[in-house]
Amino acid sequence: MDLPFTEPFKIKMVENIYKSTKDQRDKWIREASFNLFNLRSEQVFIDLITDSGTGAMSDKQWSAMMLGDESYAGASSYYKLKEAIKEITGFNYFLPTHQGRAAENVLFSAIVKEGDIVPGNSHFDTTKGHIEFRKARAVDCTVGIASDTTAWDPFKGNVDLEKLEDVLKKYPAEKISCILITITNNSAGGQPVSMENLRGARKLADKYGTRLFLDSARFAENAWFIKKREPGYSDKGILEIAGEMFSYSDGMTMSSKKDAIVNMGGFIGFRDEELFHKATTYNIMFEGFITYGGMSGRDMNALAQGLYEGIDLSYLESRIGQVAYLGRKMKEYGIPVLEPFGGHAIFIDAKKFLPEIPKEEFPGQTLAVEIYIEGGVRSVEIGALMADRDPVTRENRYPELEMIRLALPRRVFTNNHMDYVAAVVRNVFERRDNIKKGFRILREAPILRHFTVGLERV
Ligand SMILES: Cc1ncc(COP(=O)(O)O)c(C=O)c1O
Structure with missing residues (x-):
């Protein structure tokens, strides 16, 4: 008999929950x-x-918290997190924020202006909120099949590349803040986006001279679906798949409360040093100094550990x-x-x-x-x-x-x-x-x- 798959952990602490009538x-x-x-x-x-933020941290994450460095500037916890982000996403520059919507707030302060368009797959509610708050518009180009709740498709979170190209054609490049792709696509049912789709979106970003960002709250789950469902990926590890996903983008926003299994935290990853410097000003205004953003040192330590556990x-x-x-x-x-x-x-x-x-x-x-x-x-x-x-x-x-x-x-x-x-x-x-x-x-x-x-x- 094949042995059933079980959780790769056991329970060390419990919390009571209460029945009612x-x-x-x-x-x-x-x-x-x-x-x-x-x-x-x-x-x-x-x-x-x-x-979001409701996961159980591991013994390793709790012990990492005890080693948190709470220095205002240059904390070792910041550098530990920087290393983990670099290894998993490939981004050289990052800014810590207190959660995902704070990452959106900082990034969009740097790139979204009134009248802009932000095309992508279904934007999450806080993402759309931050775009519309700036009097810009989120255009949903999710594939049509996503709205058929029973149709089977391996990547129902995908962007319809034709719809996306129509939007990119219609507006001048300076009106497109960025293409934003959410992995997995939460609002369309936690559905994954394929590597082929990300590659296609990258090509369009290059063709029309715009940036591509990933809303990466559930990037590890997306990588798992690619491994299971996309030809050519079954033998690849999650780290390698995640690395390829991010390689097609110019940056990412992250709500760490999901796939990094922490109760609070977020960050922005950037490829471009200039944009990183521009966003830094907003991060200091809204979140905190560059080396802690909206996070304490212990939280950055738990996050660095959680990023590895999540993949x-x-x-x-x-x-x-x-x-x-x-x-x-x-x-x-x-x-x-x-x-x-x-x-x-x-x-x-x-x-x-x-x-x-x-x-x-x-x-x-x-x-x-x-x-x-x-x-x-x-x-x-x-x-x-x-x-x-x-x-x-x-x-x-x-x-x-x-x-x-x-x-x-x-x-x-x-x-x-x-x-x-x-x-x-x-x-x-x-x-x-x-x-x-x-x-x-x-x-x-x-x-x-x-x-x-x-x-x-x-
Ligand atoms: C896809 C996606 N993006 C962004 C966010 C916002 O993250 P946070 O709740 O950490 O502000 C969420 C939260 O649920 C989300 O699911």
Whole structure:
């Protein structure tokens, strides 16, 4: 018999989580204005709202923290992190930031101006927020197949290179801040981008005289998919694949809270020294001095270690394997999940799950609330609430995909927890015909509204 694949670690410390009753949860979610971000963590049993900053650090990362150098300038922790970034990404220049959106803020301060265009695959919400805040526009050129939740394609996160070229042709080079490709493509379901696609985007960047940046929060998971799915890569290591991915870009933004398995942190990598110097000024203004940015020395040490743990093949097998385990269970129960399963999360097609709820009543949020009430599982809506209003018309934007995301923290839950989550969703699925009404908005922020929106039942 083939031996089953198991986690390449054992558990050294545990944290209790608390079950509650349906009545308690019903009361709590009302008090939270039906916004799952407003719940206290003790009111949640299995928290799958995000895989960001929620991972479990290793004994090596915790011990690296004790060796953190907290010098304001020139800390050894900075140099340790610089070496790890250089080895894994190839970038000679980097700036530490406190998280991914801070990296976006600093980089975009240096390269995005009013009226600019930033084409790419689906931009993450904070990324789009930072672009639109500067009165520039993010143009989504993701491949069309990404919006078909059941079509099987190995690289559904790809950029449609023809669409991208149309955009590059349409605008003068000085209006294109950069091409920005998110690996993996979170908003399209944690779907990977192929090496061939990155190579193609590089060619277009060269042809039209613009830069290519990678939003690299889940670069290691993307490299794993390339190894598994793209011809010619099965014998290559994750380090080598990651190195090739980054070689096609001019730089990267990183939310280290994902694939580098730390609770806080981020950075920007640059190939070009001049751009690095330009961005440095903004980093000092918004984040901190060059050699710590928004991070303490101990956090930089944990990050340097985490970057290596995040590209470990057996870790990636078990991490992406657990996501697929949850996906298979849900599929077995007939739940409409997005396929192929993503790297960090399972996405449920809310339009198919709750076809009677009109898009104006936010079927994704309705489903997320029902799943919480059923079993204390917290997910997040990836749909019309998250999409915000059109910055010009102020009309609601209704994206083609209305989904909820159950994101798995790294090294945190067991497959027993996954069985529980699948059973909770199954129970809601079995009573879906009784869910007839969604939500209307009571109050909302002008941008990134889903974090703070207040809702009431229709
Ligand atoms: C693809 C992507 N880019 C950027 C970010 C922003 O990173 P952070 O939450 O660290 O600010 C996220 C966070 O979830 C993300 O998924």
